[in-house]
Amino acid sequence: xxxxxxxxxxNQLADSEKGDEFIKMFAPFMDKLKGLxxxxxxxxxEESFTDCCVQNNRFYAVEGMKLAIxxxxxxxxxxx
Numbered sequence: 001x002x003x004x005x006x007x008x009x010x011n012q013l014a015d016s017e018k019g020d021e022f023i024k025m026f027a028p029f030m031d032k033l034k035g036l037x038x039x040x041x042x043x044x045x046e047e048s049f050t051d052c053c054v055q056n057n058r059f060y061a062v063e064g065m066k067l068a069i070x071x072x073x074x075x076x077x078x079x080x
């Protein structure tokens with residue numbers, strides 16, 4: 001099921017104009033880094049940061065979809 005949800009998530013990003021919204025959200029932080037670091041170090045960190053953001057977004061999107069499915073099919077049990 002997780003793989004299915006990851007594919008759904010990936011396809012939504014590919015077809016969405018909002019797939020790179022996180023870049024705008026972190027722009028102030030990245031601009032500060034760019035002013036502090038050499039170009040080569042900045043580029044390396046930017047690539048690593050982007051990879052981390054994508055993994056984070058995928059994880060929480062899949063978890064959110066699993067929660068939504070659990071609510072819809074009645075298998076969700078609140079933990080509080």
